[in-house]
Amino acid sequence: MLDEFTAPNTPTHPPRSNRAPILSVRDLNLWYDEKQALEDVNFDLFPSEILAFIGPSGCGKSTALKCLNRMHDDVRSVHCTGTITLHGEDIRAPWVDPPMLRRRFGWVAQKPNPFPATIWDNVAYGPRIHGLMRTHADMEAHVEDCLRRAHLWDEVKDELHTKDGTDLSGGQQQRLCIARALSTQPEILLMDEPTGSIDPIATAKVEELMLTLRPDHSVVVITHSMNEARRVADRVAYFHLGRLLEIGPTEQIFTAPSHEETRRFIAGEFG
Numbered sequence: 580m581l582d583e584f585t586a587p588n589t590p591t592h593p594p595r596s597n598r599a600p601i602l603s604v605r606d607l608n609l610w611y612d613e614k615q616a617l618e619d620v621n622f623d624l625f626p627s628e629i630l631a632f633i634g635p636s637g638c639g640k641s642t643a644l645k646c647l648n649r650m651h652d653d654v655r656s657v658h659c660t661g662t663i664t665l666h667g668e669d670i671r672a673p674w675v676d677p678p679m680l681r682r683r684f685g686w687v688a689q690k691p692n693p694f695p696a697t698i699w700d701n702v703a704y705g706p707r708i709h710g711l712m713r714t715h716a717d718m719e720a721h722v723e724d725c726l727r728r729a730h731l732w733d734e735v736k737d738e739l740h741t742k743d744g745t746d747l748s749g750g751q752q753q754r755l756c757i758a759r760a761l762s763t764q765p766e767i768l769l770m771d772e773p774t775g776s777i778d779p780i781a782t783a784k785v786e787e788l789m790l791t792l793r794p795d796h797s798v799v800v801i802t803h804s805m806n807e808a809r810r811v812a813d814r815v816a817y818f819h820l821g822r823l824l825e826i827g828p829t830e831q832i833f834t835a836p837s838h839e840e841t842r843r844f845i846a847g848e849f850g
């Protein structure tokens with residue numbers, strides 16, 4: 580029988596049973612003004628795992644994802660309680676610098692949003708502002724590495740400085756955004772429906788890319804596609820009305836969920 584920490588869909592993926600979580604969320608509550616959007620959310624994220632957030636529209640998936648890299652910081656209506664630790668350290672402690680924290684997370688949005696700048700500049704921007712590369716040669720190698728890891732290099736290598744990111748196809752733009760997300764050498768990738776607005780072939784490429792990134796990154800991905808969750812995720816978290824109702828290995832959630840709401844949602848009875 581599969582234990583809680585064994586990825587069911589990838590027999591070669593190493594078991595996580597002895598590993599400490601990279602990120603821990605405890606008793607997370609969040610309000611937009613008076614409206615409570617998250618209620619007592621608890622979960623861990625382990626190294627080298629893909630965790631999918633699923634659940635009906637408006638159940639709090641994006642809100643929870645944005646808490647992980649403090650994207651709500653500048654939203655005045657937001658009030659939040661609970662703790663989020665990264666390697667055991669409170670990410671909301673007063674001495675934590677939000678831009679430095681966000682560097683440790685790569686963010687990929689649903690709609691590809693490259694900068695209106697060349698392919699090169701899209702990838703080089705983050706490392707440049709954070710001073711991550713010492714020489715131009717280092718930067719060249721890094722940009723190439725990010726584009727290769729995003730499975731885009733071969734398609735754009737001759738147009739790095741002549742083509743704008745916004746002139747690529749939708750699927751290429753999304754892979755460019757993933758290259759950009761990788762450029763600050765993050766430990767964790769946060770992906771808010773990364774395949775929600777691209778075609779099936781581009782979706783397959785992004786899903787394959789997520790799997791190839793897994794050995795070196797943890798990924799939290801929101802998806803409305805149950806097939807996608809099943810294809811890529813090691814574990815799945817089901818959100819319902821602001822609560823994380825259950826979390827577990829992907830096959831367990833899909834074949835033997837603990838909650839009737841999870842079963843009904845997966846069966847497509849509501850969404």
Ligand SMILES: Nc1ncnc2c1ncn2[C@@H]1O[C@H](COP(=O)(O)OP(=O)(O)OP(=O)(O)O)[C@@H](O)[C@H]1O
Pocket residue numbers: 611614616634635636637638639640641642643656
């Ligand atoms: N900026 C905001 N101000 C006020 N309420 C908000 C804001 N953002 C989200 N909400 C509300 O918080 C709740 C959770 O929204 P959230 O976007 O996190 O859900 P979701 O599960 O990601 O939905 P979807 O799958 O449709 O993207 C919803 O009721 C939503 O209307």
